[in-house]
Amino acid sequence: MKRTVTITLLVLLLVVGVVVYIYYPRLNLITGFAAKNMCSCVYEAGRDPESVAAQDNNFEPVHLSDFELNREKKAASSTVFGLKERVAVYNEGFGCTLLPQGTNKDDLPPEKPKRVQPPLASPYPYGNEKPLDTVFPEVDYDQLETALKNAFFEEHKTRAVVLLYKGHLLSEEYAPGFDKSTKLLGWSMTKSITSAILGVLQRKGRIAVDEDDLFREWEKDRRAFITLDNLLKMNSGLKWEEDYTRISDVTKMLFLSKDMSEVQLEKSLESDPGVIWNYSSGTSNLLSGFIRDEFATYQEYLDFWYHELIDRIGMYSMTLETDLAGNYVGSSYSWATPRDWAKFGQLYLNRGEWNGEQILTEDWINYTVQPVAGSKGQYGAHFWLNAEGYYPDVPRDLFSANGFQGQHVFVIPSKDLVVVRFGLAEHPEFDLNIFLREIIAAVE
Incomplete structure (x- = not known):
């Protein structure tokens, strides 16, 4: 019996060791994704945390993560086997922000968006009242019902x-x-x-x-010609790697950066502007900075x-x-x-x-x-x-x-x-x- 327990423990340690060896360089990204997603789903969307863990964060390798919620501080944290803890915090009006290492919620700007939302008395979609009960003679409603039923088969994972x-x-x-x-x-x-x-x-x-x-940073080189x-x-010619399966430009930006608008800004050209189409989330955040x-x-x-x-x-x-x-x-x-x-x-x-x-x-x-x-x-x-x-x-x-x-x-x-x-x-x-x-x- 004692020998069986020892062997089992050794196997478990070996499995943990292999997992850590394979994933350790990416643990910051894994726990960053898990903490940010959990925080937003719970505090912004009002979701149940267990369902978020079982559904939204239940894919490789994010499923390896554990989470904790701090309801008082409206924060979520995540680790993998107790390693590489990351924290995301909720900020009223802004949803959740993933905190890079060495930062805290006090580093966020104090301003809040000022929203103006007068009542919209007309029917949805042009207002927020009950939609009109409209019947279109050209619509086959039975066929439409079948189409929607097909979309919601369990394996399709459709939510809305x-x-x-x-x-x-x-x-x-x-x-x-x-x-x-x-x-x-x-x-x-x-x-x-x-x-x-x-x-x-x-x-x-x-x-x-x-x-x-x-941008001022591009004044003295060929990037000044980017329009x-x-x-x-997405054809600026700037270097960018959009790969979510490993440590890349996009994963470092989303899960490690303090200022996401600067990541693409600092990249050099790999081709003339307008020549190569290259999908880049960094470009979209650069535009937010613009x-x-x-x-x-x-x-x-x-x-x-x-x-x-x-x-x-x-x-x-x-x-x-x-x-x-x-x-x-x-x-x-x-x-x-x-x-x-x-x-x-x-x-x-x-x-x-x-x-x-x-x-x-x-x-x-x-x-x-x-x-x-x-x-x-x-x-x-x-x-x-x-x-x-x-x-x-x-x-x-x-x-x-x-x-x-x-x-x-x-x-x-x-x-x-x-x-x-x-x-x-x-x-x-x-x-x-x-x-x-x-x-x-x-x-x-």
């Missing part, structure tokens, strides 16, 4: 689907534990929010997409995103999270209900108009959906495209905001349709071509 058709709520479905008031993380859909903010600045005449000499257009289209530089005060930067776009179209549930330097993490961290995400899609379907007000110009919408050379027709100005039929059974005019693990806001102008999907499985594990094809078939 919201459909807007001709400016009306056509249907919505939620997985158990989620409903119309549950905030969900958009991940890289935040990039499209960042693009929209630049569109608002363009409408106001404060920026132009062809402007260069964007805002290059950054929006937007911040457009304002005389930090408070103006904080408020602009909400006053001129988010609250302007009634996305009252949305929260933009910041890094420790107070920059909105324009690549990755925005939370809102699926209904509010659908409003964002409807704004683009409306060619930038909302309740009679032109939030974005039609020219900006046209610019957004122009394919970037080298992207195989799949990318525009911080939006994804279907210009060359990536989804073969879906109209080519589809464009979308996409996020990690299968978060999507699809806009299909030719069908007058907005499709929002949230989940934990992405294409092709969750086949988006089939999902969209079945929905479109039901409204034709």
